[in-house]
Amino acid sequence: MAAVDIHGHCVPRAFLDEVVALQPFGVRAEAHVGRYLVTMPGRETLRPVAGVMLDGPDRWEWMARQGLTHQIVGPWLDIQGQELPARDGAQWARLLNDALAQLAADTTLPGEPPRLSAYATLHLADAGLAADELHRAVGDLGLRGAMIPATLPSGSLSEPRYDTLWAAAVELGAPIMVHATTQSPATELLARYPSLRGLFARHVEASLVTAELIVSGVLDRFPQLRFIAVHGGGLLPYQAGRFDNDTRDARGRTDGPRDPSEILASLYYDTVLMTKTAIRFLIDYAGPDRVMAGSDFGAAPAERGGVSVSGAIVAAQAGPAVTAAILHGTAERVFGLNLHRL
Numbered sequence: 001m002a003a004v005d006i007h008g009h010c011v012p013r014a015f016l017d018e019v020v021a022l023q024p025f026g027v028r029a030e031a032h033v034g035r036y037l038v039t040m041p042g043r044e045t046l047r048p049v050a051g052v053m054l055d056g057p058d059r060w061e062w063m064a065r066q067g068l069t070h071q072i073v074g075p076w077l078d079i080q081g082q083e084l085p086a087r088d089g090a091q092w093a094r095l096l097n098d099a100l101a102q103l104a105a106d107t108t109l110p111g112e113p114p115r116l117s118a119y120a121t122l123h124l125a126d127a128g129l130a131a132d133e134l135h136r137a138v139g140d141l142g143l144r145g146a147m148i149p150a151t152l153p154s155g156s157l158s159e160p161r162y163d164t165l166w167a168a169a170v171e172l173g174a175p176i177m178v179h180a181t182t183q184s185p186a187t188e189l190l191a192r193y194p195s196l197r198g199l200f201a202r203h204v205e206a207s208l209v210t211a212e213l214i215v216s217g218v219l220d221r222f223p224q225l226r227f228i229a230v231h232g233g234g235l236l237p238y239q240a241g242r243f244d245n246d247t248r249d250a251r252g253r254t255d256g257p258r259d260p261s262e263i264l265a266s267l268y269y270d271t272v273l274m275t276k277t278a279i280r281f282l283i284d285y286a287g288p289d290r291v292m293a294g295s296d297f298g299a300a301p302a303e304r305g306g307v308s309v310s311g312a313i314v315a316a317q318a319g320p321a322v323t324a325a326i327l328h329g330t331a332e333r334v335f336g337l338n339l340h341r342l
Helices: 013-022 056-067 086-106 128-140 160-172 185-189 195-217 237-247 260-263 276-286 307-313 321-334
Strands: 004-010 028-032 035-039 068-076 116-118 146-149 176-178 228-229 268-270
Touching: 013 035, 013 086, 028 128, 056 307, 056 321, 068 321, 086 116, 086 128, 116 128, 116 321, 128 160, 176 195, 185 195, 195 237, 195 260, 237 260, 237 276, 276 307
Parallel strands: 004 068, 068 116, 146 176, 176 228, 228 268
Antiparallel strands: 028 035
């Protein structure tokens, strides 16, 4: 059976080698025995880009063990260069997108469907330039949507200026995955719990930003936006009733035409939950037409042992038709894939 992982990460080696050689826009990179150290202008060096974050045989071997036939990847969020000035950042995003499109083409074996698709990187300092790049990435390069950071160097995704981007995504039918970065307000929130920041900060950040997009009216203004809530939606599906209750006024009405729970039911979710019990709850909550297999592959230098992406979905015992939808059917529809004809 075909199986699609909609939540992977990858930074092409060819892209990093080009950065090492050319240092575009003042970005520096050094290669050290299978790992790359990248430094944005005026910033501290990022944690190494290495291991399974890079393209290579480790990814294919892992996919084969997991029974995955296709993976949709975006680069590590910290390397998207959101700190760069708008024009430089837009060009940096173009370089990343070109490299990912080339990687998807280069890793397609003769006579077989592609093993990789990619999300576009969008530099978000200028929403108009981001919308233009989304059009280019999807229309010209064949990328499948965009993976964008939940936290920006300044401002918020809930600001009206980003309506240009949401409108472009709706026009293109391009899914948008909002993903937390390593450093974020949630990281600072959990500063008193350093051993738990890696476990919880990103889930908290993505949950807060998704909730902000709901209460600010963005997801009401763009009900056709294919918005993907990562890590199974974080805490939001579990707290949907409380979300409704705490946003109602004394008359029992919320600010928007839809309750938060109604909006949450219209979003898409990945299965980066790692247990059959949690996945079954998500299936029962959102339905198989809103849930897709995901791994977060590349998030750690070496992939976690004992985690079975497709196995956990099968073990949730939601029935053959539902299982097939989550493993591949919903992803084929949402991302415009056809694994039999790619």
